[in-house]
Amino acid sequence: MPSKKSARIAALTVAAVCSAASTIVLTSTAQADTLRIHDIQGTTRTSPYAGQQVTDVAGIVTGIRTYGSSRGFWIQDPDADADPATSEAIFVYTNSTPTGVAVGDAVTVSGTIQEYVPGGNSTGNQSITEITKPTVTVVSSGNAAPAAVVIDAKSVPAAYAPAGDTAANGSVNGLPLKPSAYALDYYESLEHMNVRVADARVVTATDSFNELWVTVKPRENANRRGGTVYGSYASQNTGRLQIQSLGAAADFPKANVGDTLAGTTTGPLDYTRFGGYTLVASELGSIKAGGLQRETTRKQRSGELAVATYNVENLDPSDASFEEHATAIVNNLKSPDILSLEEIQDNNGRTNDGTVAADQTVRKLIDAIVAAGGPAYDWRSVDPVDGEDGGQPGGNIRNVFLFNPERVSFTDRAGGDATTAVGVTKKYGRAALTVSPGRIDPANEAWEDSRKPLAGEFVFRGRSVFVIANHFASKGGDQALHSQYQPPARSSETQRHLQATSVNAFVKEILATQKNADVVTLGDINDFEFSGTTKLLEKDGALWSAIKSLPKSERYSYDYQGNSQVLDQILISPSIRWSCDFEYDSVHINSEFHDQISDHDPQVLRFKP
Structure with a gap:
């Protein structure tokens, strides 16, 4: 009669042969002179044995992954060497769901050493050391895992x-x-x-x-x-x-x-x-639970103009989040006078059929705001050329102004469309836009496959305020902070730098025409307040990022990989900055919460024009 151990090995062998998994359990024993895991791992990020065959690598199974595209199990040598630079564990890649092994099994593994880069070499990610095409021998079971x-x-x-x-x-x-x-x-x-x-x-x-x-x-x-x-x-x-x-x-x-x-x-x-x-x-x-609560900003006073920016994350009429967005705008943002929205999609969202109008999307949001107790906002925008502004294919995202007509008026000047550039002229000794609303420099290569800035001229208590809504190019394609390349490359900055230069030049046109003009440039800048992008927006003192008026510990609008960071900004012209009569609030209602309705926090600026 075979022993219990022999019976288990035999059963595992049959199970492995009959399954689709690549793990095969054999009955041979490990050889005394085989490589140890720390030898394979070595003292750099890549194995000195990469691409080579190894035999009977010993370890105890510490975890098994049965899901995703990287299925297999981890083994660790309980007898560590004295070098703190060498890892004592390795991943055994089985391709399909591993069978025949259990946590606590002492095994030996033969196969090929591979350095695998998650996401591919183009990502710049570091590689992980694996044993591929494995042949596995279960030596014993029920062993304690190495101490963590x-x-x-x-x-x-x-x-x-x-x-x-x-x-x-x-x-x-x-x-x-x-x-x-x-x-x-x-x-x-x-x-x-x-x-x-x-x-x-x-x-x-x-x-x-x-x-x-x-x-x-x-x-x-x-x-x-x-x-x-x-x-x-x-x-x-x-x-x-x-x-x-x-x-x-x-x-x-x-x-x-x-x-x-x-x-x-x-x-x-x-x-x-x-x-x-x-x-x-x-x-x-x-x-x-830490008890974190969503923030609420204060309501603007009668003489204050409240301007806000909010990325509503690919909002289209089919979404279920309109009521929640409306509640946030009314209750948490206290119904700002002017609201710049990013990522408003067209009337049928991701359906890619040539639709570019977004009136149904905007109207549904305005109606929800009224139902939540907010004002009956009016709105302005410019429809993009189909497929030319990036974002989700078919969605045609764009920037949109909402404004409360009981508090502020919009100066309409006809002629603004997707391809006509807004300019600056002088009327009655003051700066004025040639079209309102209008798009800034839409033919500039800076805006290729990206949202074009939307410029509008508003009047509050008799004074003109120029507002420029932005949604700069994303950080897609940048190397991660944990990249094998240090410092990591930020290739997406190239386009944002061109975009910042274009917006800065336009603001300078306004200020050259009227030195004391009130200009607010806001939106999802997709870059930090200390970045080169922001410095180009601020160049020559034309603008200043008002989030820098907050303590450093409060400067964030987005949370990514454990870092609370700035992506959304409101930049102001010198007339607003040096009046020292403004207040900035990054209203944290989304980025810190698992049940967020957008991944961005809105920003609010209050000032007296």
Whole structure:
């Protein structure tokens, strides 16, 4: 009669042969002179054995991934070497759902060493070391997993990453790891290993992919609402870490910024396409609510003009969020006098049939605002040429002005359309737009496949105010902060710099015609208040980003990968800035919450023209 161990091996062998999985269980034993995992991982980001065959690599199974495009399991050697730069774990890629192995199995694996770049080489991402086309031998079962390495404020270095090797186009791949000096090196030295965080504060809310971000450094650039502020290109916030789960998606917690992932969260440290280093939890802590509430700005006084910007994220008539947006505008933004909306889609949204009009979308929002107790806004916009303004195909997103006709009037001047450029003229000794509403320099290459700025002339208490609504090109294509290239390339800046230069030139035309003109340039700038884009908008003092009037810890409108950051801005002309009679508010109603209706927070400026 065979032993229980032999019977289990035989059963696993049959299961593997009969399944579609690539894992095969054999009965041979590991050889004493085979490579150890830390030999394969080496002391740089890439394995010295990449592309080579390895035999009988030993480890204990610490986690199994049965979903997604990267299925397989992690193994870790319980007998670590003395070098802190070498990881003791590796991922075994099986392509399909792995069978025949269980957590706690001691196995040996033969296969090919591969350096896999999540998302492909064009992303600039770091690679992860894997064993592919594996042959697996189960040696024993029921073994304890290697003790998890604790990641905390003391273990993560203050510096984020070394400068890349100039001889390798700025890549850090070939540099020796220095886990005590750089956070990215520290995380890389733990690649695939069993790690643990405890009582970590949530700094990016749970998203639709069942991911959240925590920080193990709660004091690192913290703001009063629990987030971690991204304040410069040299301030990468090293304590950020993404959390996923190996469990069922339905069980993943719904967390807001400022909540705590209480208790211990343990699992292999992976590296993913969009998040970089990610703790894939086999043991997931519970959420302790921080009690974060959505903010409400104050209502403007009778002599104050309230101008706001709000990205409503691809709003079209089929969306279910109109009532929520209307409630936010009325209750949280206190019904601003002028509201610049970004990402208003055409009347049938993503249906790509040549429709460009958005009157039904706008009217549905205005009606919802009235139903929520707000004013009966009027509106102005310019329909784009079909398919020429980027965004979701078929959606034809554009910028739209809403304004309260009981508080402010719009100066209409005919002739503005998708291809006619608005200009500046002088009327009665003051600046005036040649068309209103109109689009700024629409034929300029700066606006190719991007939203063209919408300029409008308003009158409040007898004084003209020029408002320019913007939605600059996105950051798509930029290398991630966790890229193998350090510092990462920000290729999308090229177009935004051209866009900023175009808007700055237009504002200068207004100011050259009327030095004391009130100009408000606002919208989703898709760049930081300290960025080159903002500096070009501000060039020669034509504008100033008013979010810089807030303390640094309060400057954010968007939350991405654990960084609270500025994308939405309101920039003001000198007449408004130097009057010292304005007030700025970034109204946090979306970016910090898992049940957000947009991924952007609206911004409000109040001033006396």
